Amino acid sequence: MKATVYSGRNSVEVQEVPDPKILNSRDAIVKITSTAICGSDLHLYDGYVPMVKKGDVFGHEFMGEVTDVGADVENLKPGDRVVVPFPIACGACNACQSQLYSLCENSNPNAGRAEKLWGHSIAGVFGYSHILGGYPGGQAEAARVPFADVGPLKLETDLPDEEVLFLSDVLPTGYMGAEMCDIQPGDIVAVWGAGPVGLFAAASAKMLGAERVIVIDRFDYRLRKALSGAGATDVINYEERPDVVEELKEVTGGRGPDACIDAVGLEAHHAHGMVHAYDRVKQATRMETERPHALREAIMACRNGGVVSVVGVYGGFLDKFPMGAVINRGLTIRAGQCHVHKYMRPLLERIEKGEIDPSFVISHRMGLDEVSDGYETFKHKQDECVKVVLKP
Amino acid sequence: MPVDRLSRFLSAFSLALGTAQLAMPNVVNRVAGIRDDVTTRLWQRLVGVREVVVFAAIEAEQPRPRRALWMRVGGDAKDLTLLTLAWRDKRASGPRLVGAIANVAAIAALDAYAAIRAGRPPENERTEEEPMHVKAAITVRKPREEVYRFWRDLENLPSFMNHVESIEGNGNGRSHWKVKAPAGTHVEWDAEVVEDRPGEALVWRSVEGYGVQNSGAVRFLDAPRDQGTEVHVEFDYGAPGGRLGEAVAKLFGEEPTQQAKDDLRRFKQVLETGFVVRSEGSPEGSTARRHLKQRPGQPVEDGPGEQEPKPSIERAPSVEEAPSGEEGDRS
Numbered sequence: 007m008k009a010t011v012y013s014g015r016n017s018v019e020v021q022e023v024p025d026p027k028i029l030n031s032r033d034a035i036v037k038i039t040s041t042a043i044c045g046s047d048l049h050l051y052d053g054y055v056p057m058v059k060k061g062d063v064f065g066h067e068f069m070g071e072v073t074d075v076g077a078d079v080e081n082l083k084p085g086d087r088v089v090v091p092f093p094i095a096c097g098a099c100n101a102c103q104s105q106l107y108s109l110c111e112n113s114n115p116n117a118g119r120a121e122k123l124w125g126h127s128i129a130g131v132f133g134y135s136h137i138l139g140g141y142p143g144g145q146a147e148a149a150r151v152p153f154a155d156v157g158p159l160k161l162e163t164d165l166p167d168e169e170v171l172f173l174s175d176v177l178p179t180g181y182m183g184a185e186m187c188d189i190q191p192g193d194i195v196a197v198w199g200a201g202p203v204g205l206f207a208a209a210s211a212k213m214l215g216a217e218r219v220i221v222i223d224r225f226d227y228r229l230r231k232a233l234s235g236a237g238a239t240d241v242i243n244y245e246e247r248p249d250v251v252e253e254l255k256e257v258t259g260g261r262g263p264d265a266c267i268d269a270v271g272l273e274a275h276h277a278h279g280m281v282h283a284y285d286r287v288k289q290a291t292r293m294e295t296e297r298p299h300a301l302r303e304a305i306m307a308c309r310n311g312g313v314v315s316v317v318g319v320y321g322g323f324l325d326k327f328p329m330g331a332v333i334n335r336g337l338t339i340r341a342g343q344c345h346v347h348k349y350m351r352p353l354l355e356r357i358e359k360g361e362i363d364p365s366f367v368i369s370h371r372m373g374l375d376e377v378s379d380g381y382e383t384f385k386h387k388q389d390e391c392v393k394v395v396l397k398p
Numbered sequence: 399m400p401v402d403r404l405s406r407f408l409s410a411f412s413l414a415l416g417t418a419q420l421a422m423p424n425v426v427n428r429v430a431g432i433r434d435d436v437t438t439r440l441w442q443r444l445v446g447v448r449e450v451v452v453f454a455a456i457e458a459e460q461p462r463p464r465r466a467l468w469m470r471v472g473g474d475a476k477d478l479t480l481l482t483l484a485w486r487d488k489r490a491s492g493p494r495l496v497g498a499i500a501n502v503a504a505i506a507a508l509d510a511y512a513a514i515r516a517g518r519p520p521e522n523e524r525t526e527e528e529p530m531h532v533k534a535a536i537t538v539r540k541p542r543e544e545v546y547r548f549w550r551d552l553e554n555l556p557s558f559m560n561h562v563e564s565i566e567g568n569g570n571g572r573s574h575w576k577v578k579a580p581a582g583t584h585v586e587w588d589a590e591v592v593e594d595r596p597g598e599a600l601v602w603r604s605v606e607g608y609g610v611q612n613s614g615a616v617r618f619l620d621a622p623r624d625q626g627t628e629v630h631v632e633f634d635y636g637a638p639g640g641r642l643g644e645a646v647a648k649l650f651g652e653e654p655t656q657q658a659k660d661d662l663r664r665f666k667q668v669l670e671t672g673f674v675v676r677s678e679g680s681p682e683g684s685t686a687r688r689h690l691k692q693r694p695g696q697p698v699e700d701g702p703g704e705q706e707p708k709p710s711i712e713r714a715p716s717v718e719e720a721p722s723g724e725e726g727d728r729s
Contacts, residue, residue: 059692061695111670140680141677
């Protein structure tokens, strides 16, 4: 079959690889009908995630049709249409039983390596480095889905792929980012990053009752999408108005937002060239693994006693972290890879009821053969790119 | 040569060479076949200072100057680098330089030998085989009785103990173990259960006088709330090759603590999910060795030759299919 294969820093190719086959009795094979490039795939592509090997198949947002199931999969049969959550979860361990699916204790065969970097391991993830298991991803014609009796959401609806595909990652991730803010009526929420996760975080904050939602980015076309599609009430282009903390004080009567969501992660930009260069050089020389501009700003901006919710991806160690602000001002930091399994069904219901149509983030539709153009266009934000959907 | 005389010789050598390099760098350059100019004389003097420092360090650390001798090994490595750089220099004298490089290499070997010797306790303080102590723990979301029973059944152990080739019960509480060891070898021993408290603990030790000596215990405790059972494993064993063997094994991902942790992870997987969890990057499941050398994360080939026949004991309750992968090219 054809698959998106990592062929070195800043390079992916469509290559012929073996067809997936069942390795465990709770596996299913899914023929992929739609898949997407995630912002976090760019961290792999740019070479910032450890233990990515040439030859790895990328992609953790995918859906399709079941073609084969292992002996112990009873809930699915060939022909079923499914969306697959990006974390692989066994459903039986203490983490899964507490609905913390992205922290599954059994699904990462390379847990020993993850422990060395993070202290403890987390769940395996499709197509997301060997530190998260070494599973092939879904930017391919087919994929093996482990624990198919736990993860895939069987669709009984005839909603088109584009409206349900993002249940695999970006919609629940944005939603969890907003949910972690414990939004109360009248709250003001600020979201850093108007990529798909940021847009869904903003839309979710509105759904959960935020009065105002302020989105911060450096691209006007994305900020327009935040206003038109995600229901943001205010936007800040930080390249035009670089002092975001002051801008937010202005908007919030000096208090700061009640909750701040970081939907940017480890490759943030900064309006001031020198500040950006400082972290860029340290990152390039591996003196830190992240460029945490968005996170630093979210912490500095948040109101006293507020919540900073982190769904942007970080890999290792960052510095100049304003811990003084966190402790002295009583901030709460909440974070996590999304526990997708927990959110898929309720969010599908919201889509079915018409409360949200996630397809508004799609800017590009391509065939699998064009995937390397897709990565370049997305990485360099060319052609007003927000989200690339691939049809294998 | 006993270690103290050897190290005394090496420290005297350091002092002599260092003094010569400081006092007459031009002569040393000529003898070593190195171009003689301001730069190389400066280098000679710098190395001379280092040699004198090493002399002092060895003497200060006697009778077992382990660290100072490793300093010498490091210095040798640097000297070899400098001499190799000189080799590129057309003004250097070839034959003499080759002689100098050979001399430094020989001295480096002697230094390394002395340093390793100094790192080991003297004969009279050393027991026959210093036992390795290994500890690991994991929490399994199953009732204590069930976890204990699964472990107690010898037939189940190979399903999660990756290195066990076979276990045969001999009746009367004894069993014969055959276990894979580094570099394609294996070790064997007879074990007997010395304490068996159902649902609580299992203590074993190897029978005297045959194979690898080892002893250990696995304890089962209720985890707080409804989180299942804590499994605590602890064992001692005489590692083949002592500490050096352990260091080498570690390089190849065979370090015992890591192995024990991986075994426990697979134990948990088998009990909680029904099988050892496999990815395409780690088709045989969680193993320390595989952590170091991953397959690419793409579907496994089904071609002949790549499928490693699994020993019959590798049968977790519901593993459907033996994993394939590139195991063949590593053994």
